[in-house]
Amino acid sequence: MSSVAVQAAGLVKRVEGAVSATLVNGIDLEVMEGEFVAITGPSGSGKSSLLYLMGLLDAPTEGELYICGQATSRLSDWQKAQLRLSTIGFVFQFHFLLPEFPALNNVLLPMRALGRLSQAEMRAKAAALLQSLGLEAAINKLPNQLSGGQRQRVAIARALANNPQIIIADEPTGNLDSVSTDQVFSILRDLARQNRTVIVVTHDLALAARADRTIRIVDGKIAEAACGVEHAEG
Amino acid sequence: MGFLFEIAWTHVTNRIRQTFIGVLGVATGVGFTIMMSGLMQGGQRDFIHMLVDTMPHVTVTDERTSIAGQPAEQAYGAVQVDNRAGAERRSGIKNPNQIVSSLRTWIPGAIAPSFKISAMINISQQRFGVNLTGIDPQQEVRVSKLASEMRGGSLNDLYRASNASVIGESLATKLGARVGSNVTLSTGEGISVSGPVVGIFRFGIHDIDDGQIYVLTRTAQVLAARPTVINEMRVRLNDALAARDVASQIEAQTGYRSISWQEANADLLSAFKIRDFIMMLVMAAMLLVSTFAIYSIISTITNEKRHDIAIMKSLGIRERLVQSIFIIESIMIGTVGVLAGSALGYILCLSISQITFTNPFTGNKQPVPIYFTPTHYVIVGLISLICCAIAALLPSWKATRVHPVDIIRGAS
Numbered sequence: 001m002s003s004v005a006v007q008a009a010g011l012v013k014r015v016e017g018a019v020s021a022t023l024v025n026g027i028d029l030e031v032m033e034g035e036f037v038a039i040t041g042p043s044g045s046g047k048s049s050l051l052y053l054m055g056l057l058d059a060p061t062e063g064e065l066y067i068c069g070q071a072t073s074r075l076s077d078w079q080k081a082q083l084r085l086s087t088i089g090f091v092f093q094f095h096f097l098l099p100e101f102p103a104l105n106n107v108l109l110p111m112r113a114l115g116r117l118s119q120a121e122m123r124a125k126a127a128a129l130l131q132s133l134g135l136e137a138a139i140n141k142l143p144n145q146l147s148g149g150q151r152q153r154v155a156i157a158r159a160l161a162n163n164p165q166i167i168i169a170d171e172p173t174g175n176l177d178s179v180s181t182d183q184v185f186s187i188l189r190d191l192a193r194q195n196r197t198v199i200v201v202t203h204d205l206a207l208a209a210r211a212d213r214t215i216r217i218v219d220g221k222i223a224e225a226a227c228g229v230e231h232a233e234g
Numbered sequence: 235m236g237f238l239f240e241i242a243w244t245h246v247t248n249r250i251r252q253t254f255i256g257v258l259g260v261a262t263g264v265g266f267t268i269m270m271s272g273l274m275q276g277g278q279r280d281f282i283h284m285l286v287d288t289m290p291h292v293t294v295t296d297e298r299t300s301i302a303g304q305p306a307e308q309a310y311g312a313v314q315v316d317n318r319a320g321a322e323r324r325s326g327i328k329n330p331n332q333i334v335s336s337l338r339t340w341i342p343g344a345i346a347p348s349f350k351i352s353a354m355i356n357i358s359q360q361r362f363g364v365n366l367t368g369i370d371p372q373q374e375v376r377v378s379k380l381a382s383e384m385r386g387g388s389l390n391d392l393y394r395a396s397n398a399s400v401i402g403e404s405l406a407t408k409l410g411a412r413v414g415s416n417v418t419l420s421t422g423e424g425i426s427v428s429g430p431v432v433g434i435f436r437f438g439i440h441d442i443d444d445g446q447i448y449v450l451t452r453t454a455q456v457l458a459a460r461p462t463v464i465n466e467m468r469v470r471l472n473d474a475l476a477a478r479d480v481a482s483q484i485e486a487q488t489g490y491r492s493i494s495w496q497e498a499n500a501d502l503l504s505a506f507k508i509r510d511f512i513m514m515l516v517m518a519a520m521l522l523v524s525t526f527a528i529y530s531i532i533s534t535i536t537n538e539k540r541h542d543i544a545i546m547k548s549l550g551i552r553e554r555l556v557q558s559i560f561i562i563e564s565i566m567i568g569t570v571g572v573l574a575g576s577a578l579g580y581i582l583c584l585s586i587s588q589i590t591f592t593n594p595f596t597g598n599k600q601p602v603p604i605y606f607t608p609t610h611y612v613i614v615g616l617i618s619l620i621c622c623a624i625a626a627l628l629p630s631w632k633a634t635r636v637h638p639v640d641i642i643r644g645a646s
Contacts, residue, residue: 052639057548078552085550092642096545100244112237113551158549170642 005068005166005197006031006054012062013049013220023049024060025220031199033165036192038211039201046220047201048170054199055088055168056080068165085114089159093171095151097143103130103154104139110161129157133187149180156187167191169200173207185210238555242562245535253567256531260571261578263524264618267517268579271610273586273602274513278506280603285502287379288437289495290468291343291477294484296327297491326463333488334467341480343471344376347464349454355401355447357409357417364405364447366419367466368454377470380435380448387413387433392450397429399453402443403436419449421457429453438598521614524571525621528564532626536560536633543633544641553634560630561623568622572615579611 006029013024023046031037039047052058053065056072065072067083075083084090097106107126111117117125130139133153143151152172159167169188173181185207192198192212200211208214216224246253306313327333330347337345349368354361371389375381381389385403392398399417401409411417411431420426429449436443455461469484471477477494484492496503536543546556587604 048643052642055548057642058637058639081547081550081552083550084548088550090548094642096541096548096642098241098542098545100248101241105240109237109546109551110549113546113549113555 003033003069004030004066005033005035006199007066007069008050008054008063009066010063011050011053011060011065013046013053013058014061022220024053026063027217027220027222029215029222031197033197034192034195036189036198036210036212037200038208038214039199039217040203040205040208040214041217041223043203045217047217049220050217051168051170051199051201055090056084057090085110086162087165089162089164089167091152091155091159091167091169091172093174095143095148095155097151097154097158099143102140102142103135103146103157106143106154107157107161110158114162116162126157126161129160130154133157134183147180148176149183152176152180152184153187156184160191164196166197166199169198171201171203173202173204181207238559238562242559242566245539245559246563246566249531249535252531252534256527256567257571257574259524259527260568260618260622261574263521264572264575264614265578265582267520267614267618268576268610269582269586270513270517270520271614272579272583272604272606274510275607275610276603276605278509279605284438285499286474286495288439288442289498290377291471291474291495292469292481292484292492293498294327294467294469294488294490294492296325296465299485299489299491326460326465327467327490330464330467336487337467337469337484341469341471341484342473342476343469343480344373345467345469346370346373346377347451348374348466348468349451349458349460349464350466351421351454351458353447353457354420355399355405355409355417356420357411357415360409362405362408362445364401364445366421366454366457367446367448368451368464369448370451374448377468379437383435383437385434385436387431389433389448391432392448395430395432397427397453398432398449399429400433400435400448401431402446403434404440404444405447406431406434408444419447419453419457423457423459425457425459427453427457517614521618521621524618525625528567528622529625529629531567532560532564533629535563536629540633540636541641543636544638547634547636548638548642557630557634560633561626564622564626565619568619571622572618575618576611576615579614 008027008029011024011027012022014020014022025046027050039050041047049058053060056065056067060073067087070083072080072083097103098109104123104126107129108122111122111126127139130136133156135150135153135157138146138150138154143154146154152175156172167188172188173184176184181204188198188200189210202208215222307315327347334345334347346369351366353364353366355364356362371381371392374389380400384400387400389400392400397419399419401411401417406412409417413431413434415431416428417431418426418428451464452461455463469480471480474495478496481492481494481497484490543556547553583604583606586602589602590599591602592599
């Protein structure tokens, strides 16, 4: 029986300023281990804001977020950083690879920051990750020598470097062609099959339909939740 | 931590032009600061050496540090006499042989008694006031460099003729005297003696070369009509810097006023301190300016690397670790700058030490005094590295304060 990987309880994100706005407005949500959840909604609806809250990149104004059962509102910045490093993997719309380092070193970065493995183990694991994503030829290439799809796959490899339980992806296919989009989504789908929790924000409803569950956000609130078509059919 | 060094190394090596400018800035600051330190300390040491070589390290005079009690005070405990007239008349140092023997048992150096008076010297109608010091040449060589500063004749020749004298070069020139010339010495006591000049010395200090003469102690005693008295003891120590302590110990033991060379030149040494302070400020300014280059480069790099900083923070790499990347970069640039600057400083010092100046008064050629010591390199290098690290603190701190979400949203 799977347990809850991410739980949002009354999450609110309010931005104060000249123009105050409520980006996330009282969201209650549970995402199970091994579940693939797609978050959709119109631009400015608060889906990315919700994702950043769930990824501990941002702090909620109100409410509580639980990661693998652990309440996070009272954690220090250092503890949140450590939790991100060990438990959460990020994939963004833009690959954000370090441009001066080859693919291998980019994948090594989170492992070296966590420091749980030896140098040899880290290198072997990074190479294996890149190979598993079809990037064996790209190991020693700089990001600017790779195609958009390859860069995004390197970014996925980096997100997986520390064996995170949760993968959070913000429009990971937003800058990719259809072939690369399909590849990236298949990889994410496979990760969920390996019992990892995958939460993806996407505008692409067809892709969202391939998730276990689709959550539609409008004005910072959950407007609709449904099982993915393919998953439901499957 | 290895990956921090790797990232820092990649940043600095991928920006060769900026790194080179940073290295150049630090190297220039370090090089010129080392040169200034060498020059400053070299000049100061040269001057102090000359001073210390020329004069005794401690001079014991016949001035009592306390006035002897009145007979009534000595006879009756209840009597106290206040407001006695000034210092008692100087009557010379009593029991000089006993005091000298006692001091020799513990003083780390040599001691020589002497008798110092004011006198007149004249030759062929020319007459000048001089400081006349009666010495024992055999003991004098232990407390002063007089014997090695002789330009004609010898100090031991004082023994060879009665009333012989050794005079300064400037004075000899003024008098037209040479070794072998006969001069007459006279004092306010109305006593005069005639004898040959047996030696001419030059210390290179005008006041001494122009107004000092040396005779045997007994000649000085005859001129002062005080045949058994000395009024000064001069001490030369193995360690000139111990003079203050030794002077106070002699004073406590003998009751005679003892003056260390530092006390005798207190005004001069105080001026050196002010000079040191000003030079420190100048050198600090030089190092500070050189670190602006580092500040500028780190600011540029952190600005260019905002995306990298944001993504590293989003991955869970702590802010302090990210900040330390830029401090490491600064220290890397600083280290190369310090090494290059040390080489530059050494070359500058070496080049300057080859330059000679002609003394307009003596006509002697003198090299520019430079003091070579590893201490300058270590201190300037460490200060420079600390300045580099501090220079990187603000831009790196500002850069790592960036909120990853702001950058990620902006890029998206």
